[in-house]
Amino acid sequence: MSTQPPQPPVPSRLASIAAAIDILDQLPGGNLILTKVEYLLNWGRAASLWPLTFGLACCAIEMMAAFAGRFDLDRIGVIPRATPRQADLMIVAGRCTIKMAPIVRRLWEQMPEPKYVISMGSCATCGGPFYYDNYSILKGIDQVVPVDVYVPGCPPRPEALIEGILKLQEKIKVEPFLRRTVAAQA
Amino acid sequence: MPLRTEQLMLNMGPQHPSTHGVLRLVVTLDGENIVEVQPDIGYLHSSVEKMMEYRTYLMNVALVDRGMDYIAALANEEGYLLAVERLGGIDVPARARWLRTIMLEFQRLSSHLVWLGTWGIDLGATTVFLYCFREREVILDLFEQVTGGRLHHVYFRPGGVYEDLPPGWTDRALAFCDEFPGHLQEYHDLLTGNPIFLARTQGVGVLPKDAAITMGACGPVARASGINFDVRKAFPYEAYGEVEFDIPTFEQGDCFARYLVRMEEMRQSLRIIRQAIEKLPPGEIRSKVQVTVKLPKGEVYARTESPRGDLGVYLVSSGDDMPYRVKIRAPSFSNLYALTEMMRGWKVADVIAILGSVDIVLSDVDR
Amino acid sequence: MLDLATRAWEAVTGLYLGLRVTILALVRPKNTVKYPIEKVNVSPRWHGLLALPIDPETGSDMCIICFQCERVCPDRCIHIEATGRAKDRVLTRFDIEMDKCCYCGLCVEVCPTEAIVFVPHYEASTFNRSNLLYDLDDLRRATPKEPIAHGVVRIGGR
Ligand code: SF4
Ligand code: SF4
Ligand code: SF4
Numbered sequence: 001m002s003t004q005p006p007q008p009p010v011p012s013r014l015a016s017i018a019a020a021i022d023i024l025d026q027l028p029g030g031n032l033i034l035t036k037v038e039y040l041l042n043w044g045r046a047a048s049l050w051p052l053t054f055g056l057a058c059c060a061i062e063m064m065a066a067f068a069g070r071f072d073l074d075r076i077g078v079i080p081r082a083t084p085r086q087a088d089l090m091i092v093a094g095r096c097t098i099k100m101a102p103i104v105r106r107l108w109e110q111m112p113e114p115k116y117v118i119s120m121g122s123c124a125t126c127g128g129p130f131y132y133d134n135y136s137i138l139k140g141i142d143q144v145v146p147v148d149v150y151v152p153g154c155p156p157r158p159e160a161l162i163e164g165i166l167k168l169q170e171k172i173k174v175e176p177f178l179r180r181t182v183a184a185q186a
Numbered sequence: 187m188p189l190r191t192e193q194l195m196l197n198m199g200p201q202h203p204s205t206h207g208v209l210r211l212v213v214t215l216d217g218e219n220i221v222e223v224q225p226d227i228g229y230l231h232s233s234v235e236k237m238m239e240y241r242t243y244l245m246n247v248a249l250v251d252r253g254m255d256y257i258a259a260l261a262n263e264e265g266y267l268l269a270v271e272r273l274g275g276i277d278v279p280a281r282a283r284w285l286r287t288i289m290l291e292f293q294r295l296s297s298h299l300v301w302l303g304t305w306g307i308d309l310g311a312t313t314v315f316l317y318c319f320r321e322r323e324v325i326l327d328l329f330e331q332v333t334g335g336r337l338h339h340v341y342f343r344p345g346g347v348y349e350d351l352p353p354g355w356t357d358r359a360l361a362f363c364d365e366f367p368g369h370l371q372e373y374h375d376l377l378t379g380n381p382i383f384l385a386r387t388q389g390v391g392v393l394p395k396d397a398a399i400t401m402g403a404c405g406p407v408a409r410a411s412g413i414n415f416d417v418r419k420a421f422p423y424e425a426y427g428e429v430e431f432d433i434p435t436f437e438q439g440d441c442f443a444r445y446l447v448r449m450e451e452m453r454q455s456l457r458i459i460r461q462a463i464e465k466l467p468p469g470e471i472r473s474k475v476q477v478t479v480k481l482p483k484g485e486v487y488a489r490t491e492s493p494r495g496d497l498g499v500y501l502v503s504s505g506d507d508m509p510y511r512v513k514i515r516a517p518s519f520s521n522l523y524a525l526t527e528m529m530r531g532w533k534v535a536d537v538i539a540i541l542g543s544v545d546i547v548l549s550d551v552d553r
Numbered sequence: 554m555l556d557l558a559t560r561a562w563e564a565v566t567g568l569y570l571g572l573r574v575t576i577l578a579l580v581r582p583k584n585t586v587k588y589p590i591e592k593v594n595v596s597p598r599w600h601g602l603l604a605l606p607i608d609p610e611t612g613s614d615m616c617i618i619c620f621q622c623e624r625v626c627p628d629r630c631i632h633i634e635a636t637g638r639a640k641d642r643v644l645t646r647f648d649i650e651m652d653k654c655c656y657c658g659l660c661v662e663v664c665p666t667e668a669i670v671f672v673p674h675y676e677a678s679t680f681n682r683s684n685l686l687y688d689l690d691d692l693r694r695a696t697p698k699e700p701i702a703h704g705v706v707r708i709g710g711r
Contacts, residue, residue: 054201056208057230057549058256058337061300065326068303068319072585100208100229103200122628122652125682129252129628129655133240136233142682151678152602152685154252154655155337157595162588164678171680245627248657313575320584327596334598334671340657348662349598372574379567381560477625477663 021178038178045088045177046169049116052087052107053080057094059121059155066158078165084110089168090145091161095123095130096138108145114177118164119147122154129154191217198537200229206304206541207548209522215534223529223537225522231552238512242478243270243344246509251338254514255550258297259335260289261492263342266512268423269488269501270344274481278424279470282346287425288359288462289332289341291455295366296325297493298448302373305445305542309386314376321369324362331355344479346472356463363456370452377445387441391528391540394439401524404517405495406447407544411439417491429461441543448545478507494518494545518550595673600656603649604672605692614693615668618642622660622669630654644689651677652685 024030055063067073067080081087084107096104108117119141122128127139141147148171151164199210208229214222234253238246250266251259264286271278278286299318306314326336331352333339341348377383393403398411408415416433418426434450436443481503489498495517504510521544528540586593595601605614623631630653634646660669679685 057232058252060207061257061337064300064304065319065323068323069316070320070323070584070586071588075585075587095230095232097229097231099231100200103229107201122655125652125685126650128653129249130232130237131653132629133237134233135236136231140682147682149678149680150652150682150685152651152654153675153677154657157336157675159586159588159593160675160678163676166589167678167680241627242625244659245625248627248655248659251657252655313571317574317578323584330599331596332598334596334600334658335656338655338657340659348658352596352598375570375574379563379570381564381567477621 025179034178038176039173041177042173042175045114046172048077048079049089049165049169049172050079050081050087051089051091051118052084052111053082054090054107055093056096056100057123059093059124062155062158063091063093063120063161066161071158071162073162073165076162076165076169084108085112087111088114089116089118089165091118091120092124092141092145092147093120095121095128096141096144097136098138099136101138101144104141105144114175116148116168116172117141117145118149118151118161118168120151120153120161120164121156122152125150125152193221196534199226206546209541209546209548209551211537211541213529213534213537218533218535220529220532220534220537223526225525227522227548227551229552230548232549234553235512235514238509240508242507243481243509244477244479246512247342247344248338248340251340253549254516254553255492255494255497255518255547256337257300257547258293258493259338260286260293260341261297261490261497263339264290264424265488265490265492265497265499265514266501267342267344268490269486269499270479270481272488273484273486273501273503274344274479276345276475276479277473278346279473280467281350281469282471283424284462284466285347285351285471286342287429288459288466289329289339289347290424291458291462292325292328292359294455294493295452296322296329298452299325301448301493301542301545302445305545306377308538308542309383311377311380311383314373317369317372317376321366328355328359328362331358343472343475345475346470348472350471356466359459360463363460366456367453370449373449384442386536386539387445387543389438390441390536391532391543392438392440393524393528395437397527398439398524401527402520403495403524404520405491405493406444406451407495407521407524409434410436410443410447412437417489417496421489423488423490425462425465426458428465429458431458441539444543444545480505480507481509489515492517494547494550495521514553516550516553518546518548522546522551595675597673598671599673599675600658600671601673601675602651602671602677603654603660603687603692604670605647605668605689606670607693614644615666616644616647617666617668618644619665621663621665625659625663626654627657627659628653628655631660647689647692649687649692650685651687652682 119125124141130137149164149168153160194215196213200208210226212224232253250262254262299322303315303318333341393411395412398408414435431454434447483505485502487500497517498515500513502511608615618635623633630650632648635642636645637643
């Protein structure tokens with residue numbers, strides 16, 4: 001296997017999609033179509049955010065409460081997945097130790113693009129109650145993964161978490177999703 | 187010629203939906219049988235013992251809530267404050283003692299409900315989770331009306347409690363006590379009679395009595411193995427000496443017995459709450475203690491019965507307004523040790539059932 | 554054979570009991586709160602965000618700049634600075650790092666004038682962490698119409 005000569009690069013599917021989008025963007029009226037398609041795609045993505053069930057500490061209990069009957073995150077299309085390969089949202093619920101940080105990073109890397117991160121609670125946001133005099137807690141999860149929405153609270157109420165997810169949905173809905181693939185190819 | 191098999195090392199966690207937090211289990215398998223289990227802990231080590239040395243006694247109340255067993259925050263406050271009060275000779279007014287008892291028992295209920303719900307998910311009974319959290323929300327609402335927090339309360343203070351009950355709270359609490367046995371029966375209907383549940387739990391993960399003593403198991407795990415020991419009865423603290431309750435004990439030592447112990451404990455908690463609300467004396471809720479209280483030089487060990495077992499706090503004071511050293515003897519930690527004994531020889535599919543039945547909280551293990 | 558029959562019977566009864574619970578839950582009143590549309594009534598003691606209520610008489614907050622809250626905060630997330638002396642002392646800086654705060658309520662407890670209170674407001678998620686540093690203006694703006702949490706240490710029963 002290793003003796004085979006390197007293959008010439010095959011144009012990836014992403015590149016061909018990007019080229020098609022680029023052409024469509026140039027056509028008269030294509031811009032409008034593109035925006036509409038983008039809107040539809042974004043609506044679909046925002047309405048079915050699948051988070052990774054990934055609890056670190058106390059905030060995870062409130063996250064569980066948000067998935068349970070009273071607050072019922074399934075209502076807004078947030079259905080927990082057990083594996084990062086199927087998830088597109090990571091809710092970092094709780095304090096992250098330095099020992100745990102590489103694992104969080106690897107889980108994030110295993111998630112397919114586009115992916116989002118919600119930092120839930122004071123600890124995930126900046127270390128919170130464990131900021132000072134502490135040698136083991138990471139001072140904010142944004143040191144290892146990029147965070148989209150910060151939810152303050154210790155722990156945040158389940159409603160606060162839902163509000164954070166709604167906020168993330170707003171962000172997703174206005175994302176230039178298709179045009180970004182063009183930009184990624186350029 | 188005998189078939190030669192190789193032992194397989196399986197790595198479970200730290201991110202695993204069923205390991206109840208961030209526990210890593212290194213399981214050595216022979217075929218499907220477990221040869222050995224080694225828990226790898228420390229993924230949630232929050233160095234709370236060290237942090238407590240830099241905070242005053244009052245501030246630490248906020249810290250022990252979070253740094254220790256977070257599902258039962260009030261039980262941590264109780265363990266810590268018992269040590270502070272014993273060392274400082276601070277006396278707690280009678281009403282505060284009874285209020286603490288009520289709150290601690292509600293905390294036990296909510297903690298056991300979290301355990302039952304998550305264990306149900308582990309065993310494939312997702313419905314139980316929804317029912318358990320439905321009842322837990324009622325308890326959390328009751329908590330919120332008194333303490334202002336859902337999970338972390340910071341309600342107990344050195345020498346009493348922060349605030350008195352709001353008007354009408356006892357009626358709501360009693361109404362909950364009246365309807366909760368019906369819900370308990372629902373859980374029994376859902377699980378106890380279910381043949382799948384029985385097949386997965388009955389006779390699985392047996393911890394014999396002598397092994398339980400050797401491994402230092404405590405709390406419901408020990409009681410399921412036939413050790414009739416409860417700190418609330420053996421060394422009564424707060425108002426536990428003045429209420430009547432039984433300690434459920436089972437001899438089998440399997441997952442099912444541990445389940446039954448906790449189910450029965452919930453019933454006993456209701457009994458304690460009812461008696462405590464009835465006997466709740468009027469009067470002060472807090473004795474005068476300075477914000478920066480200084481404890482005399484010395485050391486003390488206080489043990490309490492948290493929902494997970496025997497919680498001990500060893501406190502050394504150097505006469506300052508901060509502790510010199512705090513050592514927490516966490517119940518989950520010793521139960522996790524007993525887990526290695528329980529799992530040996532079982533099938534790999536039983537790992538989750540056994541792990542869930544022990545009810546460990548990783549924050550309590552690692553601190 | 555008999556054994557098999559008993560086991561089958563147990564399975565049927567177990568299934569019946571379990572399904573009865575779920576079917577009965579169907580006709581029970583729902584307990585789901587459709588959050589963005591309807592909201593749970595949080596208790597008046599709920600530890601939400603912190604605020605400095607405005608005194609209607611003076612038009613300013615009630616802080617007497619005693620630094621008690623700054624000293625008691627276990628997370629050291631309150632930062633107070635003041636200029637002037639005696640009566641003319643004015644706050645120049647009152648920052649609370651809401652991302653570091655653990656909502657424990659110790660600052661509310663020790664404040665002698667109930668100048669710092671909890672508001673039953675918890676929706677503060679942001680895209681940017683620096684928005685969670687609440688300065689004096691933010692804290693005053695967060696104020697409800699009337700104080701809802703009790704700050705003064707009350708000793709003695711109701
Ligand atoms: S923010 Fe508070 S509740 Fe959440 S993990 Fe940290 S200490 Fe626990
Ligand atoms: S609530 Fe607690 S952590 Fe937050 S500012 Fe007040 S004292 Fe500090
Ligand atoms: S304790 Fe109250 S009065 Fe004193 S500085 Fe803080 S907010 Fe102001």
